[in-house]
Amino acid sequence: TISIKELTNHSYIDHQLSATLDSTEAFEGPEKLLEIWFYPTISNMKDPAKTLRSINVEKWVHILKLVQCEVLSIKSTKMMDAFLLSE
């Protein structure tokens, strides 16, 4: 289960977007789901020191703008980064 501390441990949060976002036009339910496995595992990479998680947030924000999404917040763990997006 969750505790209230989950509201205070984001690795990134955009309060301005959170306060101003209006979803009135987001009428369509079904989502588009894109999954890309660049490598089967981290051990396949030539240099595991640099991975997708090495790409900085600003670059992801730029990529997501092309999708018409903005980043509301991010939770990071040892193994992954989970982005919560607009739309």
Added chain:
Amino acid sequence: SSLFVYDHKITLKTCGTTTTLFCLEELFKIIKDELNWDFKNENGKLEPFKVFYSRRCFMFPAKQHSIHKNWSDEIEYLNKFFANGRSYLVGRNDKGNHWNLYVTDTNKMMIKESPQEQEEQPYNDETLEILMTGLNPNCAQQFVCNRDVKDIKNEPSTNNNKGDADDEGHLLGYNMTKKSGLDKIYNNVKDVSFHHDAFAFTPCGYSSNVVMDEEYYYTLHVTPEKGWSYASFESNVPVNHVSKGEQDNVQVLKHVLNVFQPKEFCLTFFSKEMSNESFTKLMNIVKQVTSYQKKDRIIYDLEDYQLLYMRFERS
């Protein structure tokens, strides 16, 4: 919408009229520039390890942008980028509720270099997705908040504030998760780590990401509007692992259905093997969801994955 970034893969799930595939060119350019990863083959096509693109058919396809209005246009676009892609239309083509899938052949050159692969994936890499329409109005109402949107667009940005709880959308999202019981879908008997992030949109709508055991996620997206209400649940959490065998994906499905009580739902389940315990149990759930009638049950052998697709309507 949600994005999950692992060291070696991404999962991007986007709602509404987003233009998901328009990120591909820039995504691969940035990956080449930043990481020196170049997946182009001698024909100029991209060959990463594996690509999946899927969606249920839209309720309002004409309102989508550009290629996303039409499945065949999306496939043509994907084929410009990727080598060895193929597409499937799953379910009844004459009904407005089928499901579409595009998948590339696995780049087996990478597997040969990875003898430890099986050791690194002890939980069989499974993904369960439940797509629900016609939500019970009382259930859908839990995801309506009607908070005020502030007109502060010209004020300085407050991005990247760590440890700041002063955020109404996230607070209401948190409350919706608690109230609906969506934080208790899995019996976390193993007491693995649990990270939650949710947001309540205005005038309505809800998105949440949960990360369990640092590496597995489940994500929910809800558009509760009467007339086109919709909810989705997607998870790669290995239920047997986190529940120490006390729970299975049938119980997970029942929990999710109980929260939304949809008129109709379809489920898709990907696993490496048909002998996967969850695959077998889900294939035989008809007697366990007695309020629903099975309309479709389709199994695809996708080379190195097995796909189960089932669609149900309330009796």
